[in-house]
Amino acid sequence: MKRLLILLSLLLLCSGAITAQSDETILVDTLLDRMEQAVMRGDSVAYLANVDLSDPIFAREHTNWAEDWADGDYLTDFELEAENIDTINGYTIADLTMRWESTLEENPGMTARFAAKFIVDTEMGIALYAGEYWESTPSEHFVILSAPGQQTAADALLPELPDIYDSVTTAYGYEPNTQMQIKIYATRQALVATTLLSLPEIAGWNEPGESLKIIDAGPESDGIIVAHEFTHFLTFNQADDTHGNIPWWASEGIADYMAQNYINDGEQTFAEITVGSIQQLAERGSLVGWEEISVFEDTPVPLWRYVYPQGYTFMHFLTEVHSAEARNAWLHNLAHDMTIDEATEAIFDITFDELDVEFLAWLLAYEADE
Numbered sequence: 001m002k003r004l005l006i007l008l009s010l011l012l013l014c015s016g017a018i019t020a021q022s023d024e025t026i027l028v029d030t031l032l033d034r035m036e037q038a039v040m041r042g043d044s045v046a047y048l049a050n051v052d053l054s055d056p057i058f059a060r061e062h063t064n065w066a067e068d069w070a071d072g073d074y075l076t077d078f079e080l081e082a083e084n085i086d087t088i089n090g091y092t093i094a095d096l097t098m099r100w101e102s103t104l105e106e107n108p109g110m111t112a113r114f115a116a117k118f119i120v121d122t123e124m125g126i127a128l129y130a131g132e133y134w135e136s137t138p139s140e141h142f143v144i145l146s147a148p149g150q151q152t153a154a155d156a157l158l159p160e161l162p163d164i165y166d167s168v169t170t171a172y173g174y175e176p177n178t179q180m181q182i183k184i185y186a187t188r189q190a191l192v193a194t195t196l197l198s199l200p201e202i203a204g205w206n207e208p209g210e211s212l213k214i215i216d217a218g219p220e221s222d223g224i225i226v227a228h229e230f231t232h233f234l235t236f237n238q239a240d241d242t243h244g245n246i247p248w249w250a251s252e253g254i255a256d257y258m259a260q261n262y263i264n265d266g267e268q269t270f271a272e273i274t275v276g277s278i279q280q281l282a283e284r285g286s287l288v289g290w291e292e293i294s295v296f297e298d299t300p301v302p303l304w305r306y307v308y309p310q311g312y313t314f315m316h317f318l319t320e321v322h323s324a325e326a327r328n329a330w331l332h333n334l335a336h337d338m339t340i341d342e343a344t345e346a347i348f349d350i351t352f353d354e355l356d357v358e359f360l361a362w363l364l365a366y367e368a369d370e
Helices: 002-041 044-048 056-072 151-172 188-193 219-238 248-262 270-283 301-322 324-335 340-348 352-365
Strands: 075-088 091-102 109-121 126-132 135-138 142-146 180-185 212-215
Touching (some): 002 044, 002 075, 044 056, 109 188, 135 151, 142 151, 151 219, 151 248, 248 324
Antiparallel strands (some): 091 109, 109 126
């Protein structure tokens, strides 16, 4: 009789667990249906009502994500599917597949798969999407969040961070007032899927108030990417988590300038190769106008390849001709909402057009060091 009672109890417990799991699955599937419908209607407000926005960094990232497709009106199809639902540390975890199609030439559509977490209350019948599921690795000035399977990349990056922090903050003349969060993704598709659906495939990303997002490209490449994106973090932090008035080309230029120390040079240095290529463009009269590459959202994708080397070359010019201190002061003024002419006159006592003429003369006369 006792054996029968024990067996019945075990059956009831298993039945309860299966029911709870089934309820969780139903709630998550229903949630994903609501999210899909909101996206296809272009309704970011209705979409975000299904999202847990208690984490301020994720809230900013995902609000920007939703506003991008809502304002852009470029999606033609969007699907979400959750598999392998489980419970870890109080969260419901699932493998989430996101598929989308769009009218954009640079990104007609992708399929991405990543670990996602949900807040599910089966008693209340509530489920909310809470973003990607991360494994956390703390550091003094950074917090590393890695996708499942990327812990090795996090462990390899960890010892590089103190040198990157000291090198970049010293060269930039500024220390941030908060830690930077680094998210390591398993694939470019997952990075795009959780950043902006309008983006082409990218290897790194950082915007004001957001985390630094990278894919694991190996220890050497990760150091370059982190130094580049950490520089962005400093400029945004200096501007109170905004872009300030720093043009996109200047932001990317200073980020590349700070990252060059982590690039293994061959027979030619990064400076020689980059400045040399821009010098050739200048000699042909083929430089892109600064105003054409000043605002990220307004810059056509074909011009992106000019943003980084032209911006870097201008930063090289400012540093070599006027000093790192003058360069940093100029960027500081731009971060604090001075116009580019106001910042230039305050530091160099000339207009930006005059500074640009000086830059072009320096560039045409540039000769690489032996």
